[in-house]
Amino acid sequence: MSPYAYIPFGVWYLLIFVIGLVGNITVIHVTLKNRSLQSVQNIFIMNLAASDIVVCLLSLPITPVTNVFKNWYFGSLLCxxxxxxxxxxxxxxxxxxxxIAVDRAFVGCFAQNTGQLSYSTRDKEKQRLLNRTRRTTAILACMVIIFGLTWLPHNIVSLLIEYDEAEGHIFYIFGKEELNITYLINLFTHGFAMTNNVSNPLLYAWLNPTFRELLVKTFFKKRAKLAKQR
Incomplete structure (x- = not known):
């Protein structure tokens, strides 16, 4: 209950909530507005964005409150x-x-064959296709890796908490009940896992030049038109 603990966590969760919600809604909006983005891998990314939005709305506001106050205030239905x-x-x-991993495995085999053909025939469309495929694979591979790295600590801590009673309260410092840091560790790992909701839209926008271009066109051209109409 110390303000030195819950205020930094509150600011952290608020930043993740705002950036994650805005970023993932933007990804879905821009993808739906531009048919050129509606590929198989981008449909997967839209699924991830929708999932992240649900996590932002349900996990981010509720889990930290429950961990800090150690009580459930949201009713039996929501429980x-x-x-x-x-x-x-x-x-x-x-x-x-x-x-995504399965899709990239098949596409990787196709891209490798295309790359060999491209090298032998010096065909530049095919070379562009190979470069675009590699860039897309890098984006999606980073998403998979970041998901694993951000969620792994929380899953480990959750398992340890689940079996903590049988193991003798491993989150008690020096074995003292008044020095129980279970909730603090759980909150820290959960906050780290929630950064995955922010990383996906930022990573996708940063590494995908086509998405960046369409993002600018989607939002800034609308503003320019509205300004001219006024």
């Missing part, structure tokens, strides 16, 4: 509903990343 929705959201995210 049953939210874990179910959170589980589905994480399943969609994991399933989409698994589908």
């Amino acid at each position: 049953r509903l939210i874990p179910w929705i959170q589980g589905i959201s994480i399943f969609i995210c994991t399933f989409s990343l698994g589908a």
Whole structure:
């Protein structure tokens, strides 16, 4: 309950909530508005964005409050509903990343064959296709890796907490009950896992020049038109 603990966490969660929500909504909006972005891999990315939005709306506001105050204030209905929705959201995210990995494996084999053909025939469209495929694969591979790295500590801590009673309260400093840091560690790892909601849209916008170009056209051209009409 120390303000030195919950104020930094509150600011951290607020930043992740705002950036994650705005970023993922932007990804979905720009993709739906531009048919050139509606490819197979971008549909996977839209699934990830939708999953991240659900996590932002349900996990970010509720989990830290529960961990800080160590009580449930959101009623019996939400107590049953939210874990179910959170589980589905994480399943969609994991399933989409698994589908991305399988898709990239097949595309990688195709790109390798195309690259060999391109090298032998010096065909430049095919070389562009190979470069675009490699860039897309790099984006999606980074998403998979970041998801694994950000969620791994929280999953490990959750398992340790689940079996903590049998192991003798491993999160008690020096074995003293008044020095129980279980909630603090859980909050820290959960906050780290939530950074995945921010990394996907930032990574996608940063490494995808086509998306950056269409993002500018989608938002700034609308503003220019409205300014001219006024």
